[in-house]
Amino acid sequence: MGVDEGFDMVPRLSRGSEDMREWGRFIDIVRKYYQDDAQVKVYDGYIEFDAGEHPMLPFDGHKFLRFSSKITGRSDKPHHVCDYIKSVRAIARSIFGSRVRPWTEAADQFGFYDWRDVHDSIKSFTNDSTTITVSRFATDGNDGSVADYPLRLLNDQLYEILDIPNKGRGLVARCNIRSGTRILYEKPLLIVRSTSPDLVHRTVASKLMALSKEEQRQFFSMHNNFPGQHAFAGIVKTNALPCGSNAVTAGVYVKIGLINHSCLSNCHNSWNSETQHETIHAIKDILAGEELTIAYDKGIPTAARQGFLRSSFGFDCRCELCTCPLPEQQASDDRRRQIQLLDEQVGDSYTVTTNPTVSLQACHTLLKVLLDEYGTSGMALVARLYYDAFQIAITHGDQARAKVFAERAYKARVACEGEDNPVTKRINGFMKNPASHDSFALGSKMWRSSKTAQPRNLGAEDFEKWLWRRQGSS
Template sequence: MGIDAGFDMVPPLSKGAVDRQNWKSFIEFIKGSYKNDDLVEIKLNYIVFKVGEHPMLPFEGHKFLRFSSKVSGSHAKGADGYIDAVTRVAKVNFGSRVRAWNEGADIWGIHDWQEVNDSFRSYEQPDAPEIPTSIAQYVLGTDPISDLNLSLFSIQQVTGKGKGLVARFDIDKGKRILSEKPFFTTSNLVSGSLMESSIATKLKALSKTEQRQFLSLHNNFPGKNPFSGITKTNALPCGPDSVVGGVYPTICLINHSCLPNAHNSWNRDAKCETIHATRLIKAGEEITICYKDGPYDSRRASLKNAFGFECSCSLCILPPAELQASDARRRQIRLLDEAIGDPERVMIRPEESLADCQSLLRVLEEEYKDGVGVLIARLYYDAFQISISHGDQARASVFAERGFRSRVICEGEDSPETQNMKGLMENPATHRNFGASNRWKTGKKLVPKGLDNVGFEKWLWRRGS
């Protein structure tokens, strides 16, 4: 097998002028040092060292994550010298960001191999030029909006919807838009005088400003119990399937879309609701979350009954043929999800369950495009559980890593669910189902290296194995 060694760049370089200039100087030094070396070739977009596993240095520094190779074995002759020399030069240029590692010394790389392989593939095609939004972003590659703690949204009147949240700037996928504690939480969501009295007591504990904010929220159940009507209309569950709901001054103003661009989640540790962008949200675009999903007729009826409006989002106004295609996908999503959740089938025919996970991934991406959100994180956790239940730590670790990255986008790194996925990524054998079967038994370190994307996905989903 051989031993891998090299270095990772942690954190990766930015696109700012300072990092770009430092990387350019580093690359020019490497070019000059090896200009007469037949084993070092200057390609169009990168430098390749034709030893070992052919380690590369891209000309675009922000793409670089790792420089490494096998340094032992029949095909590694001479690789260790190049690895050591380039690592020393990198340390001079980038200091503590250069994390040297050597598997022979039980020191492992920081970045995940799938992420590294993705970065390698990106070397072939240079990025399109970007226009910086500020001098700070141009020079340092930083985000001045975050640095200045500017609000990413404004509260505006949205045509046909009342108040809503509208992006003031472009909001990147995975960006936390808002984190907010509720006015109050309640598990009593049954209409009547008992609920009205309970909510009235909670309102008395709020400031006058907070009371006015609460009373300004939409009430889809007008009548003699206004407090409970507002609460029923606006309360968001404090976690999936929770019977406890929270009412918020700002988050409750976020309107619905059947193809939302943001995701709301309850952080039980911080006791707050968070909103994250699940795709790029352009400046001037309304920020939306999903209240109800499912096929067209059922979700429209639910939205009308619970919130009093007829949805006119980008999905609901599609021509009939396209709506029917969307409904078919959503029905397929439900059926695949139900099949994947069958525990007996997972143990008896796991290859079918895993194949359904891959099919579900395709349908989700077709239906939700780049904004698939938390559904993909749940899918990867299902694939993880199938793999780890049969002792396959290698694939389980990859699925957990993908689930972790998806959770970071939807909920942030401080989410308990995100941290749980991180723990399973690092040590999949800690899952309660590990060892229920040894049918697919593998070690965590047996994730293949050097495969192209097609080959890796075939391995991951057990296609042709």
Template structure:
């Protein structure tokens, strides 16, 4: 008997390109680096084994992973400090996978999402790597599936960029062809004088949710003066299609900074009325 604690991955990772890259290249490699001098952490052929508590494991094949946990009370847990490993690995996992990482602690009446039979089956599967994993990866790369849909974490984050204000920065390496953003505009408007545009935007903003209002007001304004709303719009609006006289302002896409050598391309979908941004060349993490 004892108290269990750990985290579940929900939804579980897929076999897709993006999830595989985020798990293996970034998360697993970071854990290896974190514990490279720790004699209690053992790198096995197919997983990382933590020789503490009930020996929680991290597989190299992320789609098999459901839970990282152990007893954290009693002699078996306290002697080797397994809870310290659980807390650190949870923190690193949250940084990479966000809300998919569900921490729980039975001492606080919190319990894992996945049932123990599935968890134990998944752990047993770590020993035998998938024979067709490489073929599956190649098949997906050649298909028309959108790997971004396989995850619910953003490939980017908004950061302060010296000399450029705030902009989007890649959280992971992004492959050419990946869809980075797909979003509808907060609002749209056609060409009109600043005063008339200001009145139009004031009316539109009153109809928007508080969240959308905050998103709009957080955007940069290059046209300082009495017409705040039209200044933000004129600074950030993107044409709704090539040659369109209608412009749209977006909560995320408007943070993309201009480059003479662009790494992404935008496209307006007139039927769905949303803007998509695709990588037109590989984008490195931090770019």
């Protein structure tokens, strides 16, 4: 018998240096505070409190989700578990503020995390494992729908709006979300042309009149980093997302407008020009309690990126990459510079026409650097790269390779933009019939092949050699 009580950490801590430093400070205080307490035991990777259900604190903050125990009336030990919960919670609060979420079943309050995730997190530090295994994702139902997660109670909403340290409000994953899941599909409250602040202000003022009182309230509640004479233009500049790449119009969104930026984001936003909606997809597996982020920039090196975010959106970025130690930042900058150079090489139409092997090699190198920099979350860039490779191959009549590149571009685009995106649909057409592309054999016919001419029985490595026309392949 008894009731559960404790606190959860929401958003969960990242591996970023700021979170690691704060957690280290917290652990130091806890250790000092209990140094003479025989019931508090320090093990290799965690601290265990010998009371109640033995709540624990890992040394790695990113593995921590919950500190809790069942509270029963009696205890045969000098210190009762509820005293530990109270004092550890107070120390945590003094460092992490509202990120510490107290709850007690006695008052019908429940923790943020599913117990299965809590048990997985505990296993990750008591079994000395470096990774957190995840028992289930929200979309593990056979039909891809939300499975038996407590989030059913939240109308299947995969996120919650919360205060995020140093960033205002933001969206936090309510459950584990698998890469490729569509998290949001939203119609803009307003679409505005990018013109002078004065004109944007006047356009918004007239568009607001056509909106309901609730929609107007939502617009006015948005963050404004450029207050002043043209307040509406300031709200648009702070929050709007372009309606597609190179678009002259931008949309303002009630929910998507709450998604903060990260230079290594876990979500991808894109404009569906057919349905006139913005979509948000997970581009990596996201754990419950992680903040959802998109990239407001195009992945440039630190100094240029931070300058861009400051002048275009009016804030100093506090993401994991921008706050990581200098050597890591420099390594990332080197990769991003290399990505920019390779991108230019791949896009050089003269080389594509006259020396396509060089263009294809640049694509292949670019793929490797993208994976180094972004891991699996570089999916949108990878999709573009495969489409570039498709175009190189098809320009010289090579339907066999073009088909494989189109298939890979399609798969990546479905994951980050969805099957209903018009560009994804177009690529689906090229996948089925590569020769339908306008550039088919336009450069030469020197690589001519049929769309079914892929080699059979090659191992994965040899297949890649063939695909990228690397040495030793025909």
